[in-house]
Amino acid sequence: MKIIKSLRTAPPTAWFGFVVVTIYLIVAIFAPLIAPYGEREIVGDEYVAWDSQFIFGTDALGRDMFTRLVFGARNTVGIAFVTTVLAFVVGAVFGLLAAVVGGWLDQLLSRTVDVLMAIPSLIFKLLLLTIFGTSVVNMVLIIALIDSTRVYRLARSVAMNIVVMDYIEAARLRGERLPRLIIREILPNAMAPLVAEFGLRFCFVFLAISALSFLGLGIQPPTADWGSMVRENASLISFGDITPLLPAAAIALLTVAVNFIVDWMLHRASGLKD
Amino acid sequence: MTGPQNLLEIKNLCIEGRSGTSWSNIVNGIDLTLERGEVIGLIGESGAGKSTIGLAAMGFARDGCRISDGTILFDGIDLRAASVSARRKLRGNRIAYVAQSAAASFNPAYKLIDQYCEGPVLHGSMERDKAESDAIELYRRMQLPSPDEIGFRYPHQVSGGQLQRAMTAMAMACRPDLIVFDEPTTALDVTTQIEVLSAIRDIVGQFNTAAIYITHDLAVVAQMADRIKVLLRGEEVEESDTKTMLKTPKEEYTKSLWAVRTYARPEHPLQSTQETPVLSVENVSASYGDLQVLFDASFDIHRRQTVAVVGESGSGKSTAARVISGLLPPETGTVKFEGERLPPEYKRRSKNQLRQIQMIYQMADTALNPKHRIRELIGRPAELYLGLRGKALEERVRELLSLIELEPDEYIDRMPSELSGGQKQRIGIARALAAEPQVIICDEVTSALDQLVAEGILKLLDQIQDKFGLAYMFITHDLATVRSIADEVVVMKEGRVVETGPKTKMFTPPHHPYTELLLSSVPEMDASWLDRLLESRANKNVEK
Numbered sequence: 001m002k003i004i005k006s007l008r009t010a011p012p013t014a015w016f017g018f019v020v021v022t023i024y025l026i027v028a029i030f031a032p033l034i035a036p037y038g039e040r041e042i043v044g045d046e047y048v049a050w051d052s053q054f055i056f057g058t059d060a061l062g063r064d065m066f067t068r069l070v071f072g073a074r075n076t077v078g079i080a081f082v083t084t085v086l087a088f089v090v091g092a093v094f095g096l097l098a099a100v101v102g103g104w105l106d107q108l109l110s111r112t113v114d115v116l117m118a119i120p121s122l123i124f125k126l127l128l129l130t131i132f133g134t135s136v137v138n139m140v141l142i143i144a145l146i147d148s149t150r151v152y153r154l155a156r157s158v159a160m161n162i163v164v165m166d167y168i169e170a171a172r173l174r175g176e177r178l179p180r181l182i183i184r185e186i187l188p189n190a191m192a193p194l195v196a197e198f199g200l201r202f203c204f205v206f207l208a209i210s211a212l213s214f215l216g217l218g219i220q221p222p223t224a225d226w227g228s229m230v231r232e233n234a235s236l237i238s239f240g241d242i243t244p245l246l247p248a249a250a251i252a253l254l255t256v257a258v259n260f261i262v263d264w265m266l267h268r269a270s271g272l273k274d
Numbered sequence: 275m276t277g278p279q280n281l282l283e284i285k286n287l288c289i290e291g292r293s294g295t296s297w298s299n300i301v302n303g304i305d306l307t308l309e310r311g312e313v314i315g316l317i318g319e320s321g322a323g324k325s326t327i328g329l330a331a332m333g334f335a336r337d338g339c340r341i342s343d344g345t346i347l348f349d350g351i352d353l354r355a356a357s358v359s360a361r362r363k364l365r366g367n368r369i370a371y372v373a374q375s376a377a378a379s380f381n382p383a384y385k386l387i388d389q390y391c392e393g394p395v396l397h398g399s400m401e402r403d404k405a406e407s408d409a410i411e412l413y414r415r416m417q418l419p420s421p422d423e424i425g426f427r428y429p430h431q432v433s434g435g436q437l438q439r440a441m442t443a444m445a446m447a448c449r450p451d452l453i454v455f456d457e458p459t460t461a462l463d464v465t466t467q468i469e470v471l472s473a474i475r476d477i478v479g480q481f482n483t484a485a486i487y488i489t490h491d492l493a494v495v496a497q498m499a500d501r502i503k504v505l506l507r508g509e510e511v512e513e514s515d516t517k518t519m520l521k522t523p524k525e526e527y528t529k530s531l532w533a534v535r536t537y538a539r540p541e542h543p544l545q546s547t548q549e550t551p552v553l554s555v556e557n558v559s560a561s562y563g564d565l566q567v568l569f570d571a572s573f574d575i576h577r578r579q580t581v582a583v584v585g586e587s588g589s590g591k592s593t594a595a596r597v598i599s600g601l602l603p604p605e606t607g608t609v610k611f612e613g614e615r616l617p618p619e620y621k622r623r624s625k626n627q628l629r630q631i632q633m634i635y636q637m638a639d640t641a642l643n644p645k646h647r648i649r650e651l652i653g654r655p656a657e658l659y660l661g662l663r664g665k666a667l668e669e670r671v672r673e674l675l676s677l678i679e680l681e682p683d684e685y686i687d688r689m690p691s692e693l694s695g696g697q698k699q700r701i702g703i704a705r706a707l708a709a710e711p712q713v714i715i716c717d718e719v720t721s722a723l724d725q726l727v728a729e730g731i732l733k734l735l736d737q738i739q740d741k742f743g744l745a746y747m748f749i750t751h752d753l754a755t756v757r758s759i760a761d762e763v764v765v766m767k768e769g770r771v772v773e774t775g776p777k778t779k780m781f782t783p784p785h786h787p788y789t790e791l792l793l794s795s796v797p798e799m800d801a802s803w804l805d806r807l808l809e810s811r812a813n814k815n816v817e818k
Contacts, residue, residue: 166641170705173599173620174655175628188645 010264017260024254028074035067040222047236050243057243059233065243071224072247077254079140079219080206086144087205088198091151096182096190098152099159110156113149121146125208129217139218143208147201154197158190192266199262203255210251226251279350281451281484282308282331287344289326289335289508300339301326301508310451311482315499315516317489317531319724320695323508324488328454331486332369333361349451367397370445374457376437380429386440387425393447405447412443415480416473434587435466439473446477453478454486459494463586463751464795471497471797472808490724492531493797496520497804504528516801531725550613552577552745553598553631553713558607560597567593569769570607575713575762578739580746582760582777584753584792590769591749595715598747599633612712629659632706636718638698642690642705648675649686651701655709674704678734696727703734707742715747720755732759753796757781765789 010018027034037043041063048058056065098106116124128142162168163186171185210227212218219225221232226247233244289301301323308314316324326339333353335341346353348369353361365371373379380389390409394400400408406425413421416439429437438458445453458474459467475498478485487498495502495516502519504511504527512525523529551574560568568590575581583591596602598609600620609616611630617623632655635641642651653671656662662670672682678700690698699719706714716735720728736759739746750756756763756777763780765773765788773786785793794807 166635166637167643169601170633170635170641171643173601173628173633174658174709175620175623175625176658184646185643189643 013260014264017257017264020253020257021261024073024077024257027070028077031070031074035064035070037064037067039067039071039224041067049241056246057241059229065233065246068224068229069226069246069250072226072229072250075219075223076206076209076213076226076251079136080202080209083140083144083147083209084198084202084205086140087147087201088151088194090144091148092155092194094148095152095155096159096186097178099156099163100178100182100186106156109152113152116146116149117153122208122211125212126215126217129212134217134220136219139209139212143205147205147208151194151197151201155190155194158193159186162186162189196262196266199258199265202258206251206255280307280347281310281312281349282306283345283347284327284331285345285347287327287330287346288342289323289330290340290342291326292338292340297340297342299342299508301330303344304505304508304510306331306503308452308484308486310484312501313478313485313487313499315487315489315495315502316505317492317495317502318505318511319490319726321507322505324490324505325456326508327505328456328486328488329371331452331454332365332371334365363397366393366450367399367448368450368452370448370450370453372438372441372445372453372455372458374460376441376458377429377434379441380437382429385426385428386432386444390425390440390444390447393444397448399448408447409443412446412477413440415477416440416443417469418443433466435462435470438462438470442470442474442477446481446483449481450483452484452486454488456488457490460489460491464753464797465586465791467494467797468795468804468807471804474498475804491797493799493803496799496801497797504531520799520801549576551575551610552612553747554610554613555594555598556608556610558594558597558604558609560593560602560604562593562602567769568597568604571766571769571771572607573762573764573771573774575745575747577712577745578743579761580739580748580759581762581764582748582750582756583764583766584750584756585766586751586792588768589766591751591766592717593769594766595633595717595747595749598715599631625659629655629709630712632709632711632714634699634702634706634714634716634719637722638695638702639690641702642698644690646690647686648688648690648701651690652704652708655705659709670708674708677707677738678704694727695723696730699723699727699731700734703731703738707738710742711744713745713747715749717749718751719748721750721752728755735759753793765792 042061043064044054044058044062046058046060046062048054048062050057054064054066056069059065059068094109098109124146125142129138132138132142168181168185171181176185209218210225210230213225213227214231216228216231218227221228229247230244236243237245284304284306287301287304287306288299290297291300304323304327306314306327316327318324326336329336330341330346331348333346333348333356341354344354348364351360351364353364356364380386387406387409391400391402391405394405394408395402409425410421413424418424418436418439424432424436424440432440442458455474459470462470471494477483485498487495489495499516501513501515503513504519504525506527511527512519512523519528553575554573556572558568558571559566571590571594573581573583583594585591593602597604600616600618600623603618609618611627616627620628649668649671652674653662653667656670657667671686675682675685680697680700685693685697690701693701702719719735720731723731732755735746738744748755748760760777763773763775763777764771765780765786767788772788773780780789781793797803
């Protein structure tokens with residue numbers, strides 16, 4: 001009820017975001033129903049121009065571009081979402097724990113995070129992927145681990161400002177246990193910045209996956225993925241064909257939409273009016 | 275433009291504030307005139323529009339406010355019609371503002387003197403080096419310690435009272451015709467307050483500056499103002515010169531403001547000194563890191579008694595509370611509950627031991643989790659300690675809400691942000707009561723509240739004490755509060771207990787010298803009180 005009520009007052013930008021994200025979700029979930037062909041199916045000649053049979057033409061192997069875009073939504077968005085959630089669970093749990101417990105645990109975690117953050121993230125990811133081998137599971141774990149350090153920093157600093165409040169002191173004196181202290185007392189107050197970070201982090205992860213795929217270390221062919229689709233079809237640009245920009249546009253649109261939603265949520269959570 | 279004309283003339287001032295999308299009146303047709311060199315006091319509860327009027331006198335409205343009607347003439351200049359740049363030229367130069375919290379108003383990244391010089395240099399009235407020597411001169415007149423070098427410190431390196439004086443000196447930098455003082459001493463101790471008050475009064479007198487003095491403390495305004503205007507919800511209640519106002523207030527509301535200071539409850543006599551005190555602090559010393567803040571402190575709290583712990587900030591009152599609650603384990607000494615030694619650290623105390631001692635905090639805003647509903651805020655201790663669930667829990671929460679005089683149906687599902695300051699404090703009380711404790715530690719519970727609201731809280735605490743036989747440890751710096759509710763008084767200074775005893779003994783001479791200083795520093799409802807006090811202190815110094 002409350003969500004519906006607050007949605008009614010949401011600004012048009014947030015609405016735009018919701019609509020776009022919903023469309024992406026529907027496309028991702030019902031991909032096999034929407035796509036006219038199979039994901040890996042070769043259905044025609046290479047680089048067929050846009051026509052009634054192939055709405056966006058075909059790629060270098062003669063696969064339908066539109067079909068691959070649809071499946072790309074499932075793969076790229078799905079993997080990015082899983083990765084971000086994982087990064088958040090790990091980062092937020094340890095960040096809040098470090099802030100509440102403090103002492104040596106905080107030192108241990110924070111210094112470890114410092115070390116991990118000291119290495120440039122893309123290079124670190126490439127390095128780890130080379131060591132552990134390129135598979136989707138490895139990629140998800142590696143990106144999640146590296147991005148969780150950023151989430152940790154944020155969660156810890158936000159929680160640091162909350163644990164000094166009198167109501168946390170009151171809760172401690174009441175004898176509340178650690179899990180409840182973190183989940184019921186601190187987390188609700190740390191939600192706004194964390195949600196905002198989630199939106200941004202999702203975009204970063206999403207771009208990181210696309211970048212890795214573009215470099216050939218991410219999602220492996222023949223799986224459809226927007227990042228690698230840009231690379232595979234990049235040469236078409238020189239012929240004035242905008243097809244390779246379609247997956248790029250799909251990435252950009254989702255990034256913008258997610259940020260609109262996050263902006264609105266942040267605004268609402270901070271109690272700012274209009 | 276000299277002559278008979280008034281310096282400031284405000285007619286029919288109306289200010290609207292925005293709530294959501296609609297505008298509502300927060301100041302309703304206020305008239306105010308001020309001659310050169312005159313000081314007018316604006317008093318009222320919070321929400322009365324005092325500060326808003328003060329700012330409007332500078333032609334300024336806060337974010338979310340707008341001046342909707344009326345005229346503001348400053349020395350013949352219509353501030354509402356004047357251009358932004360014209361107003362900017364006046365502000366800081368001919369009209370200055372002293373905010374309530376100097377600590378929050380100074381930029382922590384710059385030295386005091388840099389901030390002092392900014393105004394005069396910007397307005398082109400002084401060169402930098404001249405402004406600096408002028409600053410030192412004014413610091414001297416404000417009786418700041420070592421005026422030659424204090425300006426070269428950063429705001430965090432000087433005390434609150436000194437900052438407030440430095441701020442007043444800064445307001446004087448351009449020798450303005452009008453200064454707006456917005457509760458300049460509210461955040462200060464009584465003893466520091468005196469220094470700031472006398473410094474402000476001297477300097478305003480010396481330069482013949484007109485001032486608007488905003489406060490909720492009648493006794494303070496009586497010392498400062500030539501005239502007093504009483505405000506209530508954006509409307510004027512009455513205005514007259516200070517002496518008449520103090521002696522013969524006309525309106526009921528003004529009288530009620532005056533009456534608050536006389537609230538007192540009968541003392542609860544100690545049943546027998548042989549009885550084991552419900553809480554006793556024995557030879558406790560404690561420190562934060564290397565800094566020792568509590569030295570060998572001992573006192574007892576008996577059942578049904580209110581022990582007021584008084585002292586200036588930094589005297590160790592709150593530290594004592596932290597030791598009792600187990601937040602700060604003492605280095606030496608013990609805390610006993612009903613004769614039994616409590617583990618020094620709260621983590622080692624049993625649920626039952628934790629339940630027996632509850633806290634009520636000074637700032638109800640930060641003491642209630644803003645994301646919890648009243649139901650959970652009050653219900654949680656009952657659930658945790660007494661194992662109440664479901665219907666029984668709901669019943670208990672409703673019962674507690676009725677006890678603190680808030681309508682259960684209306685309030686049970688509210689968030690703290692939907693409550694007023696006094697209501698929040700009541701919720702804090704209900705939360706403490708929900709645990710069914712023996713001892714409640716009240717840490718400055720009324721100091722952030724208006725006098726009328728504070729009185730309500732004190733009365734409530736009183737009723738609850740009678741009903742449940744509670745013992746209170748009441749930490750405060752306000753001696754008026756002590757006078758109205760305490761049975762026993764513990765006076766603390768620099769981490770040591772300097773005097774303890776029943777209230778009546780404490781308020782009758784002979785006093786410990788420090789108690790004497792505290793007592794004499796409490797402003798009285800008498801316009802000549804500050805003069806007499808300063809005179810008598812000066813005489814004493816001469817004798818010494």
